[in-house]
Amino acid sequence: MISGLLREVKEASVTLPLLPPERIEEILLKVADKIEEQTETILAANAVDLSGMSSGNPDYDRLMLTPERIADIAADMRRVAQLPSPYGRQISKTVRPNGMVIRKISVPFGVIGVIYEARPNVTADVFGLCFKSGSACVLKGGHDADNSSRAIVDVICGVLREEGLPEVLCTLLPANRESAAEMMEAVGDIDVIIPRGGRGLIDFVRKNSRVPVIETGAGVCHTYIDLSADIEKSARVVCNAKTRRVSVCNALDCLIIHKERLASLPDICLPLSEKGVMIYADEPAYDALRGKYPDTLLLKADERSYGTEFRDYKMAVKTVGSMEEAMMHIARHGSHHSECIMSENPDNITRFQAGVDAACVYANVSTAFTDGGQFGFGAEIGISTQKLHARGPMGLPELTTYKYFISGDGQTRQ
Known part of the structure; x- marks a missing residue:
């Protein structure tokens, strides 16, 4: 049972919003330095995790840490540390006719729970974002990355201890189903749960959690080649969106092409062949x-080819007769994550971006940019694919809620 531990986290969380913003920044910068100092220790733990996974597994790349990736984790934390504090901001102010003043102020959630898969970098990102936004974090990582995550949390907790703060402000639970189940029942101790991973994990948390959930992560992403698309530009964007990192949620899964541009399809796909991408094409x-x-990389598509988040060097191709048909295909098979149109027609771009229901809708830009760091948020806790509270990359402002401060001079209501 971890209920007692979660109660400790909740009690400790009330101290965080009282810390001066400069103190928060100082501690995060110290954590970033310590993570880099402990690179070898973290890599050794990561090597243990990697030894238990086949290098052919699409999640292997997500799990793998390198000195460069650890340096990037530390750099992201420094960027977050130096951003303006997201809580305590006055969102609005109203003065009522009776002189009563109503201010809407951003405040921390309190305790944020995150359930995630084989992504050890998420461990550091979540702590940095939660700590900066004034919330404690409860983490339940995947067993595949447990050694890596614990090595990172050991560094974080060491700094918290040195700074005289409760270590439970960053709590990593055992990597088992029982921990996830207790988190989802922890009403009153955890304020919100954010699942990060594949569709199976997200659906499981959404269906079983009694704690409010913000859905993130699952990305079935499309790029539509319009009649007016620039083919050289399209080939470059499609290849980047598909192959930059195939295991991430913003990777391209389905290329949609207007039937009158089929003659250009081989040119668009040529860079993909050089990367070994398997294509599932309609007739x-x-x-x-x-x-x-290449014959060895070309197969005929079936209905299972569409709506699939491949997380691998695989991609579906769908032929349509109009942009409206492309938009209907996206509505049927998309996940409201990231969609793109390649077009030189401003009217079509406007119609596509207005009509497609997704958190991020691109025109002539790779979907690989759906990322908090790329949006200038420092880092992200996930990509929200829902419409309530937050949508798209969730940075610091999305990790706060708000309350109303009302002040007056003895007013009473009749």
């Missing part, structure tokens, strides 16, 4: 690619 696209794309 028209298959005919356009046959003999011009």
